[in-house]
Amino acid sequence: MYRVLMPVDTSEERALSQARYVTSLPDASESVEVHVLFVFTDEGGDLPREFEQFKSASRIGSVRRATEYLEENDVDTTVREDSGDTAADILDRAEDLDVDAIVLGGRKRSPVGKAVFGSVTQSVVLNTDRPVVVAGGESS
Template sequence: MYETILFPTDGSEATIGAAKHAFSHAERYDAAIHVLSIVETASGLGTAGHDETELDERRAERASAAERIVSETAPDGVEATIAVEFGSPARVIAEYADRNAIDLVVMSTKGRSGAERIVFGSITDEVVRHADAPVLAVQR
């Protein structure tokens, strides 16, 4: 049913529950899984105005957090591809899903909260509205 699954993560503990679901589906369907972490860039301006060293550090931090989640949650025999990209999280997730023929996106409903959620909205909500692939939203 699913050949390629996408699990976007910010590396936080709030995403561990969704990671378990994503890897469970990957194991059940013998699917490839992509773990995507995004370095959010302000106002969609991309990497302009950011120091190259700072961007490299942020990429390395995100990659390390994604690797930690994979090592903590991936069952034996399930291989994960880890990717780190820059930009607006919802847009990057939807575009990544399209580029990589993702059959299912599994993501946490936890993330932004309070005023930040009111102003920016939920990343999961945006992905549900804009991604072509089905989205499994996992509550913590």
């Protein structure tokens, strides 16, 4: 079984692009197992404070949409969630699950935007020895 970690943010378009890539892998329905990961962050404002008790990755639209697409294409899918530092959580989860690859969603940014805001993608690519695929890309 080929294990893939697919961290998603709140963008349904990026999540679907990632899911499309995963389903395009050879024999995906028979030999790929994907772990869809959503990391809740304090500064991200993913959910209003009054909904903290209901915080669940399966309630996030991008997670639901990507999971539906993967399941429609018969890919073995598990939803996972974490909270804290997105890049560190992705790297830790990849290690814990001993995945074969990490599939990230691309985001088009200017060089200044990368310098000012940092990049989860860049951090993951630079700090793992696992293959990393950046699928798609939308303007932010």
